[in-house]
Amino acid sequence: MTQTESFKGKVLTAEQMLLGEGPACDPFTGSLYWFDILGKTLCELDPEGGHLTQHALPFLGSVLAVIDDKRQLIASDKGLFLRDSATGTLSPYAAIEDKPQNRSNDGRMHPSGALWIGTMSRTAETGAGAIYHVAGTTVTKLFEGVSIPNGICFSPDGSVGYFNDSKVNHMMRVDLDPQTGLPVSTPTVFIDQSARQSVIDGSVVDLDGTIWNANWDGGAVDRYAPDGRHIERYTVPMRRPTCPAFYGKAFDRLAVTSCWEGLTDEERAVDALAGVTFDLGVTVRGKPEPLFKL
Template sequence: MYKATTWKLPADACELGEGPHFDRETDTAWWFDIVGQNLIEHRFPENLSLVHELPRMASVIARVDAGHQLLAMENGLYLRTKSDGQLRLLAPLEAENAATRSNDGRVHPSGNLWIGTMGKNAEAGAGSIYWFDGHEIRRLYARISIPNSICFSPDGASGYFADTGVNTIWRVALDPATGLPTSEPEVALTEKDLPLGGHFDGSVIDTDGVLWNAAYGGGSVSGFAPDGSLVQTFEVPATQTTCPCFVGAELDKLLVTSAWQGYSTTERAADPGAGFTYVIDGKFKGQADPAFDLKIDDIQLI
């Protein structure tokens, strides 16, 4: 089996690194420090990391076109202009509830978004998972504690999501044209499937349908075949690994974010790699992140 190499990117440690996305056209990765209210940009050609301050917490970023990105923030879904960071509100997201924020999400191959919310203190059952097409936000699942692991099969016919609070990943049949569920979810993976322990956090799926999951508290990323069998596990020098995405010209590498949230001074000293962002050269068979298909004409400028 191929022996991978792993290295740390030259970016500051995040208290809660999350939501990585790779823009293949510009060879640039983006991710968040959610609680730090920062968007981090890493330009691979220059090996340069930049920090963009945000006015509120955010957790998901997706390409819209060459000049714009979709951001999921604690109170809504926004269009971001890359040149100046300007934000335009597309739709509110639990804006009336100051106790919740956005968390894990991903664009379906149809171009529509799945986005989860959760309590800011991870309150049990406080979150939901929604579908957004640029016009409508539709709640798909309620009473989710910590929504994670949102990802989709290459053909768009299957979706996955986790509740980290109960350490379970579900699979659900989808309409490939819209990303909307066509059946009830079924259990795909449970905590006994995690080879190094921890909790299911963010996931991404490769071209073979292998789900690569970052285990929060397990310091690793593991691949699971569509039948649930373990393909391979890669250890990461940070215990609280949070979310992966494919990077590189061939999408054969995996970027993994991590966190030091909740650590005491002693615990942080014992886990010096916590919060940094890593790249695993594991000869992955990645697929590109789909762009969000923006369909709305009238955008409220904020």
């Protein structure tokens, strides 16, 4: 039976992102990273000390994957870049697609060490984007005609992938080869929210295979069972949460980004915490993200 829980969490940092997205925890340092995509900023938070560092970027970054204790991979509107974790130095790694009108959006690491990354039009033009699989420097288009790719995540064993086109508002499910992260079936509708005004946004899957999903414009984080049942809804103090990520020493905490993109001045005045990054305030059975294999 679905339960609704009130917010018991806390704000991790008061800085408000225009489009907060792509949270990820570095397992080597414990640092929590996320992007303000439209603000061209990578945020780095020490969860223990509470210190936030904001790194200016020369592009619209949206996803960070950890390679090792010295390097990271960043997906952006200019392609994929290697980042030196200590100095922030960026170097080109690989192109995603040859569409200057597009930018990267949601993505996540598959247990095989491959990255799934979605692209979209800068103006959210219908069908202009796609979802790609990146293994080393090999980039493979998986699904085309996507408008706003979101909710990319995987079952713990890598045999199932989930993704969403936020303009359609269906969470899709697809069988995968767990050794490669490549599809072995045709995607099917897993959760249908097309009748709702709110949107299935970013997602992450815990060790039990349950899906934690940010409900954009719905002011909530939803939890779904592996069979698609809606288990719980956690209300949050802003309308537009965007994406969750596990963090903490045991990866038992859930950080969630949010945004104020698209809100009027009057709506922002009411939605005073729009754009902050917060802890949901529940204990989860999370796990570190897989490392990207060069």
